[in-house]
Amino acid sequence: MEMLDPTGMEPKYDPKTIESRWQAEWAARGLFATPEPDSRKKFYCLAMFPYPSGRIHMGHVRNYTIGDVIARYQTMRGHAVLHPMGWDAFGMPAENAAIKQGVHPTTWTFDNIAHMRTQLKRLGIAYDWSREVTTCDPEYYRWNQWFFLKMYERGLAYKKFSAVNWCPSCETVLANEQVVDDACWRCDTPVASRELSQWFFKITAYADELLKDCDRLTGWPERVLTMQRNWIGRSEGVAVEFPVVGRRESIRIFTTRLDTIFGATFLTLAPEHPMMAALIAGRPEEPAVRAFVDRISAQDPRLRLAAELTKEGVFTGASAVNPLTGQPIPIWVGNFVLMGYGTGAIMAVPAHDQRDFEFAARHHLPICLVIQNPEETLDPDHLTAAYVEEAGRLVASGEFTGLPPHDAQTRIAALIEQNGHGRRVVNYRLRDWGISRQRYWGTPIPIVYCDRCGLVPVPEAQLPVTLPTDVPFTGEGGSPLAESEEFFFTTCPSCRGEARRETDTMDTFVDSSWYFLRYATWPRRPDQAVDPEAVARWLPVDQYIGGIEHAVLHLLYARFFTKVIRDLGLIHIDEPFTGLLTQGMVIKGGTKMSKSKGNVVDPDHLIATYGADTARVFTLFAAPPEKDLDWSDEGVEGTHRFLGRVWRLVALWVPHITGRPIAASSDAASAPSDEALRGASPSAREERIRRAMHRTIQRVTRDIEDHYHFNTAVAALMEYLNLLSEIRPDGTPSTREAMGDALTTLALLLAPFAPHIAEQLWAELGHAPSVGRQAWPVADPVFLADSHVTLPVQINGKLRGTITVASAASQDEVLRAALADPKIQGWVSDRVPRKVVYVPGRLVNLVLS
């Protein structure tokens, strides 16, 4: 295959021609196919797959370019690389398009995928497209259903009533992400809360492991781990039973401050507390309490969660006994107590909890100080705020008086456990994952409802339960699947009688919770969800790249699924992603790109104007990957100029190096002036080229390896080009040879960043394709060490001059050279340095009195 113009190298850099040419060539040669198992070490490089919204945006360009640099670099480093791509293809926009434009979600989605696949190919990303997965494909989502059944068998998938966001106008449930400013995203009607029967995944069963394993994720950014830890929200405390006066039951509360229990002067229950009805039945307070509860539950749930909410409440008329003091205390109901956390009931300690303090002050309830502040003695009768610190000593706390709060917690917990009044428990903020969605474009939940047999899981052999096609898209009236008779009415797998299917579909986060396993398997083993052998070979993902917006949701769900699938015995790993890189946003003019702001940069237009290599190199050069990238049209021009200069430099040298002609006369007169090297001997010139070459190899390699700092790697290549550009062909064989090596190395170092131009230059320099299949160059230490160095000389820490000395010079030699320097002498004159600090290779500092 001949990729070179027989008449010689084009003098002008024309990305359009070379990019399409090499993309076709790479595809034809199957260059990015995942290798069969061999002796090489594996590297699994994965960028988060996109939702096929229609077109790729600059965020995608950045995300996938970063992944591509890593994949191409690791290939050249001798790894067997898996670098796949796919589509997170279920979701609302497809259904919205169906409602608005009458296009079926399937058509809409697959059209979008086709377009975006083309766009990604135009960027020259090295994907193994044979492993492409599409989550709306029944061959994919059948395994969502299979995992659901496995989890159902193990009690990890269950159904319960729960509150959901409800749009009264659209008559449908909304996902959290479809609620914008407390209103429906489509019709702007305020959302209500509604109790519905919903399916859940029991992620809380793994809460402790998910938290503990955060410590093992050393390749993750600390802030992502912090967010996950916050989200899981583990807190250790004690559940204590407060017997209700005059009844058999007791009220269970949860507290992390058991040391303050002697100061508990009342209990507060959530309005939804299950014992509420029984507590107030027949009491004079009943109507008032009912009115209060009704009023609170009619309130917007979001409003209730706001921190500024006024603490309201009413007395229930009932009382409970504080198990430590034996004293009866009143039971109140309060709007600030949440049924969803702990037990839905708290012991109120106004002296040591700000919320309880405010509540007590408002309702004239007793405040009882039980911890004395060691810094500033508190007056128990005139507290102005709660003392919430865990420092000091207990007071008025029976046998525990005098103990530090921390010791008291342990001692009181022991006593309570001994007496059977309660036990130590761990509470999590994390809730089980509600996966039911009243939507069409998602995975049908494989459950059948039979009047005789009840809830019956669809047998594995009957999977997949596929989406019906005869569904009208109105955007009204709840689950679209309920509209399909063909889908809705079925036979019971158990008794063969008439039955109805579950009409909810799964949250689309289910799809993305295990797709990284699917890439190892698909399409070779369509008969199983994951091929244990292939997964054992490729997983975990060595480097995962995506946006910070998934710091909690997707990354937590994926970790959960991995652990569940491990416990199913299918895989051996505990964690799916060893390394995580969260790239920053692409912004322009200070804000995120958006249509309404009119600051969107269209990747297609960018590629058409400058080529994919320019688009890639600019996104890498403009900022380190984890930071936001401020888009600059001028910066893009500069990057394009850089690639043009690389091209022209190679074009200048190719005839000398390879003997091939140049297509048209290259403008030798415009070549730089060789100023720095005028008069330098050929050997000095060659040495200089080689030193620059090896130093650049070292810098680029280190920048990629250490922190993926592609911006400084590109800067190193620019400096390298600047230096090489100073040298003009003069017919000296040693110079010609050194430049041949230098430019060949430039093509190699450029290959992960700008693969198309690198490939073309590689060929022009007389090498057989492909540059991406070559070994990454290695810096020779011989050329990294200099015989002489220029050393800054400081006097009292201020720079006063420089000297050139042998690298291995002793302190005495350096001192002598420094004092011999006229400039330095002018500063020192006849004074004797009190101290000399010499850091070989770095500087010398003379300390004068």
Next chain:
RNA sequence: GCCGAAGUGGUGGAAUGGCAGACACGGCGGACUCAAAAUCCGCUGCGGGCAACCGCGUGGGGGUUCAACUCCCCCCUUCGGCACCA
């Protein structure tokens, strides 16, 4: 309120405790051109000076050190996360 990240020229950004501002953009001046574009060369932190040079300078204030963008303490600002979570 708690936790985390950040603050460096006109701009994006560089700097294992060791010459602050690499690299690039922009700007200014020049070469080439009839002219322009493209390309190439030079200068470009601020202040002072004809100049050699000098002083100042990494959000603010202290400290450690021969030496601090970097380490320590206090404060300010911005961004992100969590938050009536008992």
